[in-house]
Amino acid sequence: MKALRFHPALLLILSLAIVVNVRADALRGSGDLALVVERASGTVQIVETSGNTSLCRVDGLGDLSHASAVFSRDQRYAFVFGRDGGLSKVDMLTCKLVARTLQAGNSIGGAISQNGRLVAVSNYEPGGVRVFDSATLEPVADIPATWGENQTSKVIGLVDAPGQRFVFSLWDAGETWVADMHDPAHPSITKFTGIGRNPYDGLITPDGRYYIAGLFGEDGLALIDLWNTDAGVKRILPDYGKGEEKLPVYKMPHLEGWAIAGRQAFVPAVGRHEVLVIDMDTWQLAGKIPVHGQPVFVMARPDGRQVWVNFAVPDNDTVQVIDTQTLKLVKTLQPGKGVLHMEFEPRGEQVWVSVRDLDQLQVYDTETFEKLVTLPAQKPSGIFTTARAMRTGL
Amino acid sequence: MSRWLSASVLSLLCMTAFSGETLSPQRRAQLHDLLVQDCGSCHGLTMHGGLGPALLPASLRDKPRELLIDTVMNGRPDTAMPPWAPLLSRDEAAWMIDQLRKGLTSP
Numbered sequence: 001m002k003a004l005r006f007h008p009a010l011l012l013i014l015s016l017a018i019v020v021n022v023r024a025d026a027l028r029g030s031g032d033l034a035l036v037v038e039r040a041s042g043t044v045q046i047v048e049t050s051g052n053t054s055l056c057r058v059d060g061l062g063d064l065s066h067a068s069a070v071f072s073r074d075q076r077y078a079f080v081f082g083r084d085g086g087l088s089k090v091d092m093l094t095c096k097l098v099a100r101t102l103q104a105g106n107s108i109g110g111a112i113s114q115n116g117r118l119v120a121v122s123n124y125e126p127g128g129v130r131v132f133d134s135a136t137l138e139p140v141a142d143i144p145a146t147w148g149e150n151q152t153s154k155v156i157g158l159v160d161a162p163g164q165r166f167v168f169s170l171w172d173a174g175e176t177w178v179a180d181m182h183d184p185a186h187p188s189i190t191k192f193t194g195i196g197r198n199p200y201d202g203l204i205t206p207d208g209r210y211y212i213a214g215l216f217g218e219d220g221l222a223l224i225d226l227w228n229t230d231a232g233v234k235r236i237l238p239d240y241g242k243g244e245e246k247l248p249v250y251k252m253p254h255l256e257g258w259a260i261a262g263r264q265a266f267v268p269a270v271g272r273h274e275v276l277v278i279d280m281d282t283w284q285l286a287g288k289i290p291v292h293g294q295p296v297f298v299m300a301r302p303d304g305r306q307v308w309v310n311f312a313v314p315d316n317d318t319v320q321v322i323d324t325q326t327l328k329l330v331k332t333l334q335p336g337k338g339v340l341h342m343e344f345e346p347r348g349e350q351v352w353v354s355v356r357d358l359d360q361l362q363v364y365d366t367e368t369f370e371k372l373v374t375l376p377a378q379k380p381s382g383i384f385t386t387a388r389a390m391r392t393g394l
Numbered sequence: 395m396s397r398w399l400s401a402s403v404l405s406l407l408c409m410t411a412f413s414g415e416t417l418s419p420q421r422r423a424q425l426h427d428l429l430v431q432d433c434g435s436c437h438g439l440t441m442h443g444g445l446g447p448a449l450l451p452a453s454l455r456d457k458p459r460e461l462l463i464d465t466v467m468n469g470r471p472d473t474a475m476p477p478w479a480p481l482l483s484r485d486e487a488a489w490m491i492d493q494l495r496k497g498l499t500s501p
Contacts, residue, residue, distance in 0.1 A: 065439035083438050106443055216474060248476030251435055313432050314481060
């Protein structure tokens, strides 16, 4: 019987193949990851949406009430914006907090620039926007939101826009500013004044063309066409609640994510149990959909076929689903008290729901509405998939 | 008249002296959650402020208690502070104000 004999080169190739194979097992992509904010404990949980499991937890992120996150374009790092002014950079693959800066006293959200190199944070105190190098979190620029007679305004609705721009609105001043960051240390600011009373949040269309600020102090929204900034601000839906008594607003609605289906956009009505439908060709009101409570998030499934809505206290145990073809409710779910956020998986077949008071994340099938998985989480709020890294304004 | 007066004095006394005493432990736990989670969404989970002002003992010390309770119940016009009267009794609001003035601790 002939002994098995290998050529040394073959042996080398074989052993290399084994090494590569082992490393390939340890390696993983990050396109199916998501970050979950656990707002009371100052922690974030990293989960994966392929098998719907929890991977790890990162702590030491400070006060995460109203925290949100954006992602590096390689989908490895999350930038988490905390209420206490903390900006934290989390490596989602190694599950480590790699950088953190307490950049202000009180902040509300942030954005990552088109080229991925700058991270901007919108602050309440001191009112303004601060811009950081996304690699190091070193400060790059400071944009105080000054207005009137040496007043500063709280800043909300900060998004990135094509052309290395950041766009944001001033709650106290009723203004929207566009910051051109081509020269990062010296932003060039274009101001739109008199956009309306108390803009509470802003959003940008997925193509990066239209910025819209929702108004809290009056009915309506303020629209800016970023392709034609000379045209100024256009007020849309100025009287959507005319003649109706506004209800007390126990939670500010959010405009994060632009719920679009075809040529229709869906936004929460402030102080009303309604979702508003906007015709994006005419920017006129195309319908009002009565819902269970005051909407907080109105989110379109990525294909635009469904819109999911959650609600303010005392109706925050419920989620409703709207069919965007018929503009009718097709499902009412009751995940439990304290539904704070919903996030679709990248292609929309499943949706993650955070249920604060049950300390749970729930994952639903968006076709059957069946609850597929329940995972434990400590007072979860925002859920952010890394798919956002590829989308303008998120 | 005097009977009305003594009745109202008595009820005022009850309100100040016994605020929260009549609340069940479960209700207090709920109200504590409401304070942290729902008041916290605007005022910050740690009450250091947000869209709404800070609600720390130091920032509330100089404000009359009844005024603070009124603010909770009726809201503040032209601001984002809503009236909580549809969801809370005055006694409950008083208990919550007292918690804030002491500084929030776990229930």
